[in-house]
Amino acid sequence: xxxxxxxxxxxxxxxxxxxxxxxxxxxxxxxxxxxxxxxxxxxxxxxxxxxxxxxxxxxxxxxxxxxxxxxxxxxxxxxxxxxxxxxxxxxxxxxxxxxxxxxxxxxxxxxxxxxxxxxxxxxxxxxxxxxxxxxxxxxxxxxxxxxxxxxxxxxxxxxxxxxxxxxxxxxxxxxxxxxxxxxxxxxxxxxxxxxxxxxxxxxxxxxxxxxxxxxxxxxxxxxxxxxxxxxxxxxxxxxxxxxxxxxxxxxxxxxxxxxxxxxxxxxxxxxxxxxxxxxxxxxxxxxxxxxxxxxxxxxxxxxxxxxxxxxxxxxxxxxxxxxxxxxxxxxxxxxxxxxxxxxxxxxxxxxxxxxxxxxxxxxxxxxxxxxxxxxxxxxxxxxxxxxxxxxxxxxxxxxxxxxxxxxxxxxxxxxxxxxxxxxxxxxxxxxxxxxxxxxxxxxxxxxxxxxxxxxx
Amino acid sequence: xxxxxxxxxxxxxxxxxxxxxxxxxxxxxxxxxxxxxxxxxxxxxxxxxxxxxxxxxxxxxxxxxxxxxxxxxxxxxxxxxxxxxxxxxxxxxxxxxxxxxxxxxxxxxxxxxxxxxxxxxxxxxxxxxxxxxxxxxxxxxxxxxxxxxxxxxxxxxxxxxxxxxxxxxxxxxxxxxxxxxxxxxxxxxxxxxxxxxxxxxxxxxxxxxxxxxxxxxxxxxxxxxxxxxxxxxxxxxxxxxxxxxxxxxxxxxxxxxxxxxxxxxxxxxxxxxxxxxxxxxxxxxxxxxxxxxxxxxxxxxxxxxxxxxxxxxxxxxxxxxxxxxxxxxxxxxxxxxxxxxxxxxxxxxxxxxxxxxxxxxxxxxxxxxxxxxxxxxxxxxxxxxxxxxxxxxxxxxxxxxxxxxxxxxxxxxxxxxxxxxxxxxxxxxxxxxxxxxxxxxxxxxxxxxxxxxxxx
Numbered sequence: 007x008x009x010x011x012x013x014x015x016x017x018x019x020x021x022x023x024x025x026x027x028x029x030x031x032x033x034x035x036x037x038x039x040x041x042x043x044x045x046x047x048x049x050x051x052x053x054x055x056x057x058x059x060x061x062x063x064x065x066x067x068x069x070x071x072x073x074x075x076x077x078x079x080x081x082x083x084x085x086x087x088x089x090x091x092x093x094x095x096x097x098x099x100x101x102x103x104x105x106x107x108x109x110x111x112x113x114x115x116x117x118x119x120x121x122x123x124x125x126x127x128x129x130x131x132x133x134x135x136x137x138x139x140x141x142x143x144x145x146x147x148x149x150x151x152x153x154x155x156x157x158x159x160x161x162x163x164x165x166x167x168x169x170x171x172x173x174x175x176x177x178x179x180x181x182x183x184x185x186x187x188x189x190x191x192x193x194x195x196x197x198x199x200x201x202x203x204x205x206x207x208x209x210x211x212x213x214x215x216x217x218x219x220x221x222x223x224x225x226x227x228x229x230x231x232x233x234x235x236x237x238x239x240x241x242x243x244x245x246x247x248x249x250x251x252x253x254x255x256x257x258x259x260x261x262x263x264x265x266x267x268x269x270x271x272x273x274x275x276x277x278x279x280x281x282x283x284x285x286x287x288x289x290x291x292x293x294x295x296x297x298x299x300x301x302x303x304x305x306x307x308x309x310x311x312x313x314x315x316x317x318x319x320x321x322x323x324x325x326x327x328x329x330x331x332x333x334x335x336x337x338x339x340x341x342x343x344x345x346x347x348x349x350x351x352x353x354x355x356x357x358x359x360x361x362x363x364x365x366x367x368x369x370x371x372x373x374x375x376x377x378x379x380x381x382x383x384x385x386x387x388x389x390x391x392x393x394x395x396x397x398x399x400x401x402x403x404x405x406x407x408x409x410x411x412x413x414x415x416x417x418x419x420x421x422x423x424x425x426x427x428x429x430x431x432x433x434x435x436x437x438x439x440x441x442x443x444x445x446x447x448x449x450x451x452x453x454x455x456x457x458x459x460x461x462x
Numbered sequence: 463x464x465x466x467x468x469x470x471x472x473x474x475x476x477x478x479x480x481x482x483x484x485x486x487x488x489x490x491x492x493x494x495x496x497x498x499x500x501x502x503x504x505x506x507x508x509x510x511x512x513x514x515x516x517x518x519x520x521x522x523x524x525x526x527x528x529x530x531x532x533x534x535x536x537x538x539x540x541x542x543x544x545x546x547x548x549x550x551x552x553x554x555x556x557x558x559x560x561x562x563x564x565x566x567x568x569x570x571x572x573x574x575x576x577x578x579x580x581x582x583x584x585x586x587x588x589x590x591x592x593x594x595x596x597x598x599x600x601x602x603x604x605x606x607x608x609x610x611x612x613x614x615x616x617x618x619x620x621x622x623x624x625x626x627x628x629x630x631x632x633x634x635x636x637x638x639x640x641x642x643x644x645x646x647x648x649x650x651x652x653x654x655x656x657x658x659x660x661x662x663x664x665x666x667x668x669x670x671x672x673x674x675x676x677x678x679x680x681x682x683x684x685x686x687x688x689x690x691x692x693x694x695x696x697x698x699x700x701x702x703x704x705x706x707x708x709x710x711x712x713x714x715x716x717x718x719x720x721x722x723x724x725x726x727x728x729x730x731x732x733x734x735x736x737x738x739x740x741x742x743x744x745x746x747x748x749x750x751x752x753x754x755x756x757x758x759x760x761x762x763x764x765x766x767x768x769x770x771x772x773x774x775x776x777x778x779x780x781x782x783x784x785x786x787x788x789x790x791x792x793x794x795x796x797x798x799x800x801x802x803x804x805x806x807x808x809x810x811x812x813x814x815x816x817x818x819x820x821x822x823x824x825x826x827x828x829x830x831x832x833x834x835x836x837x838x839x840x841x842x843x844x845x846x847x848x849x850x851x852x853x854x855x856x857x858x859x860x861x862x863x864x865x866x867x868x869x870x871x872x873x874x875x876x877x878x879x880x881x882x883x884x885x886x887x888x889x890x891x892x893x894x895x896x897x898x899x900x901x902x903x904x905x906x907x908x909x910x911x912x913x914x915x916x917x918x
Contacts, residue, residue: 162613340621
């Protein structure tokens with residue numbers, strides 16, 4: 007069989023696979039290929055054989071038993087082996103994974119990857135390279151773990167123009183926010199617990215500052231709008247500013263707080279009235295932002311708790327649809343990789359060119375964050391004396407920001423400080439930031455406690 | 463172009479389509495093909511041309527303008543036209559739709575259908591026929607409207623063994639149950655409202671007796687377990703027995719009530735203890751049933767309200783994932799049909815054999831309903847006197863049914879009748895039915911008000 011190489015025009019009895027990376031997911035893939043071998047053979051119509059596995063250290067003890075000679079430290083043992091038809095890249099990180107994926111595609115090998123950083127940054131380049139070489143690149147595992155997202159975008163939603171995507175795509179932060187919201191924990195407590203449970207890394211910044219979500223959102227937005235959104239175009243704000251108090255107030259107001267990844271395409275929203283009069287009439291633009299957000303309780307997205315993820319897509323024909331499940335973890339991610347492999351191997355074995363995801367078709371400007379228009383929740387500590395609310399309302403009104411509701415909590419008698427929570431109508435981010443600066447400088451305002459955008 | 467016919471080995475510049483049926487969804491498809499023509503051309507890489515449309519009455523006024531000569535009352539104008547590569551069947555009903563689909567496949571035409579009855583009853587036959595003729599049959603629109611389900615099952619979940627499916631797949635009943643649960647309406651009121659809004663038919667029995675759900679569940683179970691489940695193998699119980707009172711009690715107990723479509727594969731569940739001792743040790747079987755069910759509030763499925771549908775799938779690797787959206791309506795269903803068409807036309811145009819969904823691979827016995835094991839909620843009216851509960855507990859205990867909790871409501875002083883709600887632990891359906899007969903015959907029991915299974 008090996009002598010046939012990766013000749014894509016003939017059918018193959020065995021599909022040879024090279025795996026790069028044998029960490030948690032890599033080991034999961036290797037063991038599932040062993041455990042489910044007979045089921046996979048029957049689904050593919052031929053054997054899928056794990057021929058070589060690239061690791062850093064051959065001597066390291068492994069949880070999954072592999073035949074002698076399978077492990078290698080030399081990428082060329084996979085990239086230059088003509089028998090290997092499919093390369094699975096699970097090393098993570100941008101380099102050298104990106105180089106290896108490119109090399110594999112150039113060698114006419116199909117690629118499956120879970121690498122969100124590489125796909126978010128270089129997706130379009132890789133899709134073109136795959137197309138030019140008549141091979142496929144699959145990356146279902148790069149977003150949302152075992153939740154099927156890529157196939158739906160690639161096939162089931164084709165007839166739709168997608169207006170927006172609202173996603174909870176980081177299980178670590180969602181676990182933390184759920185514990186804060188449901189059980190009144192403060193951030194440090196909830197984070198420590200998530201770390202103890204293995205849901206958060208010792209250095210949690212990649213998750214809680216929104217970096218992980220931004221990569222995934224870049225991929226989702228690119229798929230949804232048939233364009234390329236680079237991860238550094240995504241506005242990003244983490245969850246560090248939230249306190250248990252904000253969750254309590256959110257609940258009183260009928261909202262949940264989630265770290266939301268939002269992509270929106272269309273004419274930019276504008277505040278009612280003349281708040282946006284100074285802006286030139288704009289064509290379609292794309293908004294991409296990751297930040298904590300209030301979500302109304304009656305939206306099913308507000309009910310996505312714990313380590314679960316959900317991606318809500320709004321199409322012009324389907325309306326709102328949502329995909330929900332575990333977005334991370336070894337088994338769900340393994341599921342996505344092995345499902346991609348079975349799907350691909352089935353086509354490869356039949357001697358067919360696997361379907362290729364079309365690259366970007368359109369290009370839209372990215373709306374700068376200051377031109378985004380949304381609603382806001384603001385919590386502030388103010389001196390408890392007459393006229394305070396009027397002063398605050400004047401600052402906001404001068405900037406065309408209108409107040410939708412205000413709650414004032416009883417003041418602390420000793421300190422003479424009261425807490426005010428207000429919700430605005432649609433307002434321009436630029437105006438809101440200006441308003442916050444002016445409010446902070448008012449003598450009656452002791453502190454701006456929290457500012458959270460309100461979505462949906 | 464026409465002279466090339468449906469020759470699948472060559473690329474085509476135009477993909478010719480024949481549409482059968484120009485009702486609500488058919489008209490939707492025809493208008494979307496017009497409205498989105500340039501987008502579809504760009505996605506497909508060539509034109510998609512609606513060549514003929516089969517209708518019953520050519521003279522009937524239409525909402526969508528079609529060129530003269532497109533409408534026909536003769537199925538042969540589509541089935542025997544060699545230029546037509548894809549037939550879209552949207553007539554509904556078993557006959558003659560089933561005959562036309564078979565004829566189209568035999569003529570080497572790809573088929574797209576939204577016909578749940580035909581797919582539920584004859585899916586495996588049609589898949590084999592398609593495979594034998596080297597063509598594809600797509601039916602995303604047959605279940606869950608615009609919610610992507612088939613592509614995920616066909617591709618994204620391939621690596622999984624699916625243990626269970628829990629689905630809310632009838633928007634009409636879900637709307638009615640939501641109004642009963644949230645707003646205290648009784649069934650006749652909620653139904654009348656659903657009819658006024660166009661969510662329910664003048665004769666609502668197809669929806670509210672679970673027939674529609676049973677067809678869809680047969681399709682989902684067949685996909686999930688790679689087997690064939692026929693619709694008449696699905697146990698079916700509608701929503702007629704529910705009252706607003708049951709929803710109130712459910713809420714007090716921490717549950718929502720939904721019409722649930724359940725498919726489960728595995729060794730049959732058995733009650734704890736010796737309740738199942740008389741049953742022979744059984745291998746894997748499939749349970750398929752549609753009935754109202756209590757669902758715990760903390761399950762996201764319990765939050766699926768109004769006309770929305772959701773399908774929750776439990777895979778051995780992914781864990782629970784859920785797909786959510788509008789399960790019916792012209793636009794969502796049109797979305798599914800046109801997305802299938804774009805996907806198919808893209809392959810057809812490239813001269814490729816479109817991917818074929820494999821037919822059933824396995825065969826499992828269907829577990830008879832009396833051997834199903836679940837928990838139960840029972841509401842009954844009893845004489846308000848000492849010893850009643852002991853009598854009830856004795857009847858249940860003799861049948862190995864243990865009580866998990868009991869609530870007794872204050873009695874009506876005049877009638878001396880009290881209401882008791884009890885929840886059981888896992889019990890065998892056969893034992894429960896026997897217990898209900900015995901309870902009904904007890905002098906102290908005035909009425910068995912409602913019996914609802916408790917799931918999850």
